[in-house]
Amino acid sequence: MSQLPILIIVLPLLMVPICLFIKEKNYVYLLTLTISSVNLILVCFLFYEVHLGKTIFYELGGWQAPIGIRLQADLLSCYFLLLINFMSFICILSGKEIITKEIHPQNVYLFYIAWLLCNVGFSGIILTNDIFNLFVFLEISSLSSYFLISQGMHKGSNIAALQYLFIGSIGAVFILLGIAVIYAHLGTLNMTDMSEKFLQIEIPKSLIFSIGLLITGIAIKSAIFPLHTWLVRTYAYSPSVIVAYFAGTSTKVGIYILVRVFLDILNAINPLEQYSLIEFILFISLVGALLSTTYAIKQTDVKKMLAFSSVAQLSYIIIALMVLTNDSLVASLIHIFNHSIIKTGLFLVIAIIFVTNQQVKTTDLSGLGKKYPYMMSAFVILSFGLIGVPLTSGFISKWYLVTSILESDFWYLSIIVLITSFMTLFYVWKLIEKIYFSQAENIKAEPVLTHQGIGVFVLTALTLYLGLDTTLTVGISEDISYMIMQGINK
Numbered sequence: 001m002s003q004l005p006i007l008i009i010v011l012p013l014l015m016v017p018i019c020l021f022i023k024e025k026n027y028v029y030l031l032t033l034t035i036s037s038v039n040l041i042l043v044c045f046l047f048y049e050v051h052l053g054k055t056i057f058y059e060l061g062g063w064q065a066p067i068g069i070r071l072q073a074d075l076l077s078c079y080f081l082l083l084i085n086f087m088s089f090i091c092i093l094s095g096k097e098i099i100t101k102e103i104h105p106q107n108v109y110l111f112y113i114a115w116l117l118c119n120v121g122f123s124g125i126i127l128t129n130d131i132f133n134l135f136v137f138l139e140i141s142s143l144s145s146y147f148l149i150s151q152g153m154h155k156g157s158n159i160a161a162l163q164y165l166f167i168g169s170i171g172a173v174f175i176l177l178g179i180a181v182i183y184a185h186l187g188t189l190n191m192t193d194m195s196e197k198f199l200q201i202e203i204p205k206s207l208i209f210s211i212g213l214l215i216t217g218i219a220i221k222s223a224i225f226p227l228h229t230w231l232v233r234t235y236a237y238s239p240s241v242i243v244a245y246f247a248g249t250s251t252k253v254g255i256y257i258l259v260r261v262f263l264d265i266l267n268a269i270n271p272l273e274q275y276s277l278i279e280f281i282l283f284i285s286l287v288g289a290l291l292s293t294t295y296a297i298k299q300t301d302v303k304k305m306l307a308f309s310s311v312a313q314l315s316y317i318i319i320a321l322m323v324l325t326n327d328s329l330v331a332s333l334i335h336i337f338n339h340s341i342i343k344t345g346l347f348l349v350i351a352i353i354f355v356t357n358q359q360v361k362t363t364d365l366s367g368l369g370k371k372y373p374y375m376m377s378a379f380v381i382l383s384f385g386l387i388g389v390p391l392t393s394g395f396i397s398k399w400y401l402v403t404s405i406l407e408s409d410f411w412y413l414s415i416i417v418l419i420t421s422f423m424t425l426f427y428v429w430k431l432i433e434k435i436y437f438s439q440a441e442n443i444k445a446e447p448v449l450t451h452q453g454i455g456v457f458v459l460t461a462l463t464l465y466l467g468l469d470t471t472l473t474v475g476i477s478e479d480i481s482y483m484i485m486q487g488i489n490k
Helices: 004-022 025-051 075-094 096-102 105-127 131-150 157-186 191-200 205-222 229-237 240-263 277-298 302-323 326-353 373-387 393-406 413-437 450-468 471-488
Strands: 056-059 070-073
Touching: 004 025, 004 056, 004 070, 004 105, 025 056, 025 075, 025 096, 025 105, 070 075, 070 105, 075 096, 075 105, 075 240, 075 326, 075 450, 075 471, 096 105, 096 240, 105 131, 105 240, 131 157, 131 240, 157 191, 157 205, 157 229, 205 240, 229 240, 229 302, 240 302, 240 326, 277 302, 277 413, 302 326, 302 393, 302 413, 326 373, 326 393, 326 450, 326 471, 373 393, 373 413, 373 450, 393 413, 393 450, 393 471
Parallel strands: none
Antiparallel strands: 056 070
């Protein structure tokens, strides 16, 4: 079992030169789907082993940490790893026809290769115990993402990719500079070793500066308000299946980095509390939740509406993290998982039905309740999850968010969370009204194939199941929260 972390990273990498040699898009798709399913199975085995109570380490090249590079699979990393690889498999399963129609035929095999590399980057970020290699894997995923975004049919796709490139590069520079300053003071890149050495030194102003660089870079990569502008354009103009994939993975990996760096590596000095970052970030996140929800209500483009919705939901997650109690950390982890499932499902429905549309307006949904009864039923259930209607996973998320905030010193923040959650109903109702209560328009919509529907219905079923049985999300999140908070309170 100790080989599982390296296998999850190496197997997709080994598939890349094979795909480059084959080039034929159908075979490359089958290889990508196969390796995605194999990786998902490996992650499940890894998750099971770690959940039994042991952290799994893999020392690259046989060199022991902190000298060598170590991969580490603990409960926090496995939680995110399961989410990332599950979303990758679902999107690949449902996305073959979407990719074929949206991507130039000569570039389809390159698209799958970039997908594999992007997922390798995400998995590496989550598994590495070396902070510089975290940056390396972050750049692998980013470079792959730039290519994936640029392949859209929309004339704005290249602009969106360039914007993501420039803004992402700025974020990467902040992160790299922060890592460099920390290394200059501590002389180590191993995360566990760094955490221990922080206890042995006095914290100079340059280290405080590096913390500011790190949090800014992570905020850019995570699309945290007000550094979120790249996300809206990316979601609006990227290939549809990439939007569905990134909605459940990209920003969540950024949140993972935030949790790992600030609540694990830096737990010895607890910078969020010592340097008054909590109050500042809470204020910004509250403004972000309110403004993003307002902008979502005003949108007529469905993708932009859901993009602004994602920014608001990310603000909820940041608020829960900054409250910094055991229950609020549980709430943020639950919402990360549930929101990923809901938002990926919503974008996937739009991608499947409107694959040839460069833009999807709310009017395009008119009358689709009769034309696509099953898909639109799934869309509505997922939308209910976004609002937080009882019996959906979104309700569990909102319940834990609100109750954890109410029980903290920042209880008054729950008012904004409740108000913006209620405001979500306004833009969701705009969509439901068009689907079921408006006359059908003569629009070009694609037939739904069986394997496409499977992906959507799995996500919809999970939204309902996790609203009834919270063993996976709540139980695991409580274990992770206990592990992290125990470290902070030492």
